[in-house]
Amino acid sequence: MNGGWDALEGVETGPLTQLFEAEPDRLSRLTVEESGIRFDFSKTHLTPELVSAFAALAEAQALPGARDALFSGAKINVTEDRAAEHTAERGQGSPDSVQRAQGFHARMRALVDAIEAGAFGEIRSIVHIGIGGSALGPDFVVDALARDAGRYEVAVVSNVDAAALEEATARLDPQTTLLVIASKTFTTSETMLNAQSALAWLEMGGVSDPYGRVIALTASPEKAIEFGIDETRILPFSDTVGGRYSLWSSIGFPIALALGWEGFETLLEGAAAMDRHFRLQPLERNAPVLAAFVDRYYANVRGAQTRAVFAYDERLRLLPAYLQQLEMESVGKSVRLDGSPVGRATSQITWGGVGTDAQHAVFQLLHQGTHLVPVEFVAAIEPEHGFDFAHHRQLLVNCFAQGAALMAGKSSDDPARSYPGDRPSTTILLDRVDPATLGALIAFYEHRTFVNAVLLGINAFDQFGVELGKEIAKSIDSGGLQFDPSTEALIERAFGKGA
Secondary structure (H helix, E strand, O other): OOOOOHHHHOOOOOOHHHHHHHOOOHHHHOEEEEOOEEEEOOOOOOOHHHHHHHHHHHHHOOHHHHHHHHHHOOOOEOOOOEOOOHHHHHOOOOHHHHHHHHHHHHHHHHHHHHHHOOEOEOOOEEEEEOOOHHHHHHHHHHHHHOOOOOOOEEEEEOOOOHHHHHHHHHOOOHHHEEEEEEOOOOOOHHHHHHHHHHHHHHHHOOOOOHHHHEEEEEOOHHHHHHHOOOHHHEEEOOOOOOHHHOOOOHHHHHHHHHHOHHHHHHHHHHHHHHHHHHHHOOHHHOHHHHHHHHHHHHHHHOOOOEEEEEEEOHHHOOHHHHHHHHHHHHHOOOEOOOOOEOOOOOOOEEEEEEOOHHHHOOHHHHHHOOOOOOEEEEEEOOOOOOOOHHHHHHHHHHHHHHHHHHHHOEOOOOHHHOEOOOOOEEEEEEOOOOHHHHHHHHHHHHHHHHHHHHHHOOOOOOOHHHHHHHHHHHHHHHOOOOOOHHHHHHHHHHHOOOO
C-alpha cells in the first residue's frame, strides 16, 4: 500500500534561496514552456532528489499505464464502471469515442449556425442554466474570452436562490433571449427549478412558445424530451464525460455562441496540445506531472492543508472557483480504488482570489502567518484593455514581486516587521489570454488533478460526497422524517410547525 512514499520522507531540502545557489541549472530544470505558457516551479522545494523520488513513486503507482488507460477509453472510473473521456472531445482518445464526440460537435455547430442565421429570430442574449461543472466551466471561459466579442450577452445562472436568476434576467429582453438548460442527467433539482422559473419569465415577457426558445445540453436526451424540449434542440454528450470535465462537450455550447465556432475549435486545439505534452513528455519535463509532485510534496511531506491560487488578470478571476470544483471534487476522497483507506492527506483545500486585490487582504497571512500555504500565481504578458500599459505593468510587477518576497523574506530587529521567507510559490505565465492558451491551461489543470489522484491511488472521476446532503434536502422538503434537534429547530424556525 505504501507504494514508494517512504523514499520521500528521507529527502532533505534546504531553504529556497540556498537551492538556487547550489543548483546552477535550477531555473531551466524546473521551468517548462508549452503552448504559450511558462510553468515556473523553481520557487518550490523540488530538488533533483525529490523529483527522482517522485518519479519512482509515479512508476510504482503505475502512472504511465494509468495515463494510457485514460486516453484509450478504458473504464478507469471504476466505481461507476465507465471511462473518463473528456479528452476524446478534443480528439485525443479511442477512435470510436473521438468519432462520436466529433458527431456531437457537428450537431452543435449546426445549431450555432442556425441561431446565427436567425432560425430563432433575433437573439441577443443567452441565459445558461446549470450547476457545478455545467456552469463553472462555461462561466469561466466566457468571462475570460468573450468580454469584447460583441456576439451575445451570456448570463450563467447556477444558484437556486432566485435572486441569481432575477439579477441575470433583469437586464435582458425575453423577446431576444435564448434559454439554455445544461444538466447531464436532466434531473438536477436546482437546475430544473431554475429552468421552470426561466420559462415562466419568457412567457411573462410575451414569448408565445417558451419551450421553442430552449436548448438542452445533456447526456440524457430522453429526459429532456420528457421535459418538453423538441429533439432537434437537444445537444447530447457522452455519459463518460464528467461534469467538471465537460466544457469541451455540448456543455460548451454557450462558449461556441459567445466566441463563434472558430474560437471554440481553437479552445479544443489548445487543450489537445496540452494532452500531447502530457502523453509524450518524460515525467521530469512534464508540466502537469511536476505540478502534481509539488502538490504531493507540500500536502504529504510538509503537511500543507491548503493551496492558494491568485489570478493576476481580471479575465481569469473565475479560475480559483473553477479549480475548487475540479480539484476538491476529484481528489477530495478518503478511500483508494479498492475501497481501502488512503491513509494520508488527499486534496489540499483550494482557495484564492485576484491580484492585486488579494495583496491587501489575505497576503498578510501568506507572508507572516503560521500556516504553510503553497501559492500559485497565474498571469499573462499581454493585456487586452485599451488603457495605458502602465496598468498592466504594475499588475505584473506586483505578481513577480510577491513570489520573490515570499521566497526571500526580510529580517528585522523588530519581530513584527520580519518576514521569514522560504515560502513556496509557482508562477504560470501565459503569453496571452486567448482560446488556444486558455484551452491548454485548463487541460493542464485537468491532467495535474489526474496525476494527483493516481499518486494517491484514488478515483478522480466520481463524486459521491455531493449526494448525501441532496438526499437529506429532499427528505426535509417532502417532510415526514425526523432529524436531529438542531435541524428540526431550524426547519420549524424557517417554515413553521408541521413543515
